[in-house]
C-alpha cells in the first residue's frame with residue numbers, strides 16, 4: 001500500500017532537513033522525499049500547515065499491565081501514547097508481577113503486538129521483584145528483547161548490588177536506568193524538603209536524597225563502564241553532576257519530565273492537590289529553571305513523561321495516603337511546544353533530538369529518519385492548534401494529570417507506525 005503525505009514542513013536534524021516537501025511511503029518504509037511527488041495509486045493526505053518529525057518516543061512510561069489494569073493497561077496506555085503523538089514508549093517493569101524474567105518480557109511484547117497502538121520497548125527489572133537484593137534474570141530478558149534495566153519506583157540502596165547490576169548490564173551492552181532515591185534520607189517524604197514541607201506541614205523529600213544516588217551511580221559508571229541513564233532528574237545540583245560526568249567522558253545520559261520543568265513545589269496549595277504528588281517531588285522554581293537550561297544547553301538528553309496513571313479513588317485520598325505519580329503522555333508534546341518551542345527556548349530540531357533521536361539511541365533502537373529507506377514511524381504536529389487540557393479528554397484510563405486546565409498551543413494530529421496510521425486527525429484509528 002502506498003501513502004503520500006503532502007505539503008508538510010519536514011524537520012529532522014539527523015539529516016539536516018527543514019523544508020516543506022512530500023513523503024512517499026510504501027510497505028511501511030519511506031521510499032522518497034521530494035517536491036510535487038506523484039504516485040500511481042494509494043492514499044494521499046494533505047498536510048499543509050503541519051509539521052512532520054520522526055516518530056516521538058517516550059522512554060519512561062508506566063503501562064501498569066500486568067497487575068494494575070485498574071490504573072491503565074497496554075491497550076489504553078498505548079492509545080494515550082498515540083493520542084499524545086508518540087510512536088513508541090518504553091514500559092517500566094514495576095508491574096505485578098514485576099517484569100524480572102523472560103516470561104514477563106514476552107507477555108508485554110505479546111500484549112503490545114495484539115492490542116498496542118504504538119511500539120512498546122520493554123525495560124526489565126534490575127533486581128528480582130524490585131527487592132534490591134537479588135539480580136533479576138537480566139541475560140534471559142535481554143535474549144527475549146529487553147532493551148534496558150531499571151528498578152524504577154525505587155532506588156537500589158546497596159552500592160555493591162548496584163555495581164553488580166552494572167557489571168552484568170555492561171556485559172549485555174544494555175543501559176541501566178536509575179531512579180535515584182536514598183531511602184534513609186527520603187523515608188516517608190511527601191514533598192520537596194524546605195519551604196514546601198514546612199508550609200504544608202508534611203515530611204520532606206530532600207534534594208540530597210536524589211543527588212547522593214546520582215553521585216554514587218556516576219562513580220559506579222566510572223568503575224564499571226556500564227551505560228548509565230539517570231531517570232527524572234529534578235534538581236539543579238543533580239543535573240550539574242550529570243554535566244560533570246559528561247564532561248569527563250563517562251557514558252551517562254539523563255532525562256527530565258514536563259512536570260518537573262513546568263510545575264514547582266509552589267503549586268501545591270492548601271487544598272493538597274494529590275495530582276501534584278509525584279516521585280521525585282516537584283522542586284523549587286530555581287531547580288525547574290535549571291532543568292530547562294539543561295534542556296537548552298544539551299545536558300539533558302531526553303524529555304520523558306514518567307506517565308504514572310492511578311485511579312481516581314486512589315488519588316482521592318489524604319495527600320500522605322495517595323500514591324505518587326501523574327499521567328503525562330497526552331500533555332507532554334503540547335507542553336513542550338507551548339513552553340519551550342514557542343517561547344524560543346529550543347527549536348524544533350532540538351525537540352526532535354530530545355523526544356525522538358536520543359531516546360532511540362539510548363535504548364539501541366534503530367534510528368528513524370526522514371529519508372528514503374527509513375521505517376515510516378512519523379508524528380504529525382499542528383503547531384497552531386490551541387487547546388485546553390481537560391480531564392475528560394484523555395485516552396488513558398487515568399485522570400491524574402497535574403495540567404488539567406492548562407491552555408496549550410500545538411499538538412499531534414496524526415501518528416504513523418510502520419506506515420500505518422494509529423491516529424488520524426486527532427482520533428485513534430481502530
Ligand SMILES: NC(=O)N[C@@H](CC(=O)O)C(=O)O
Nearest residue numbers: 062152153278279308324325
Ligand atoms: N513517578 C512516580 O511518582 N510514580 C511512579 C514510579 C516512578 O517513576 O518512580 C509509579 O509507578 O507510579
Ligand SMILES: [Zn+2]
Nearest residue numbers: 152153179279
Ligand atoms: Zn522513578
Ligand SMILES: [Zn+2]
Nearest residue numbers: 092152153306
Ligand atoms: Zn517511573
